[in-house]
Amino acid sequence: MDACVKNIPLQTSPAQDLSSLQTNQRPSAAEVEAAVGVLLRWTGDNPEREGLIDTPKRVAKAYREMFSGYEQDPAEELGRTFEEVEGYDDMVLIRDISFHSHCEHHMVPIIGKAHVAYLPDGKVVGLSKIARTVDIFAHRLQTQEAMTAQIAHVIQDVLQPRGVAVLIEAEHMCMAMRGIRKQGSTTLTTTFTGAFRDHPEEQARFMMMLRGLSR
Structure with a gap:
């Protein structure tokens, strides 16, 4: 891994x-x-x-x-937020967002799941908007590292939460179908911003929630 x-x-x-x-x-x-x-x-x-x-x-x-993601703007998807959150300011975690993307090096599929969390600062966004943001970046030629960072940074820039955490786990067909031909090998990438970056306990809580909810 x-x-x-x-x-x-x-x-x-x-x-x-x-x-x-x-x-x-x-x-x-x-x-x-x-x-x-x-x-x-x-x-x-x-x-x-x-x-x-x-x-x-x-x-x-x-x-x-x-590759329709080039014609879509993730900032627009995230633009409508809700401020009537009854004082809720704890972690919002959307896990197991499945996606298909394509490697920019060989144009073969990347198949995986994204897990996205953020710490609201007075407003939240519709849960489907997070999934659509993942899809927009997935529907472009990508590297997994870049896609992970793009998702985290656009959520941080638009929502301005106290922090964002993104973890992506995916299998790359450029490894499974050609070259080294290792089927089943999974790559994990993470990006943390704000409180998730600055406070290791928030990173740990994010990872614990993912493990605790795993099937």
């Missing part, structure tokens, strides 16, 4: 991403489909055979879905 802790800045905003794509003339659907056809020929298969005739269109459509 590998584990690492990193503080990595957020990637460029979706607006900047889209602006960059427009500046670089984002390829048309026809160009994408043609590129998929080239890849099919490169594998040694025949893109004209029955089973592959519509594959370029299917791949282009699938890519728009799998």
Whole structure:
């Protein structure tokens, strides 16, 4: 089991991403489909055979879905908060948020779960917004380390809680399907901000809650 802790800045905003794509003339659907056809020929298969005739269109459509995170802004998802919390100021933990992402090095899947906690400072956010934030970053080309930090920092920046804790555990198909080919190897990454970073007892409580609720 590998584990690492990193503080990595957020990637460029979706607006900047889209602006960059427009500046670089984002390829048309026809160009994408043609590129998929080239890849099919490169594998040694025949893109004209029955089973592959519509594959370029299917791949282009699938890519728009799998990488839709570039067109979404996590800050907007987190923007609506609730201040009627009856004085609640203890940890909010959302665990086992399943996700699928893609490694930016080989463009193969990363499959895992995210566990996200924060310490409210007078306001909370809808629980589904945390899960959607995870999905937005997952639907981009990623490294697990960067994704962990991005989730933590955007929650910290938008909600301004007393602290955020994010732990991601995932299996990387670039290790399972190619190269070293080690199936079942899990990588853990964590990012802590605020009170979770500055007070080890809060980190310990976060980890204890995860272990205590594990099946």
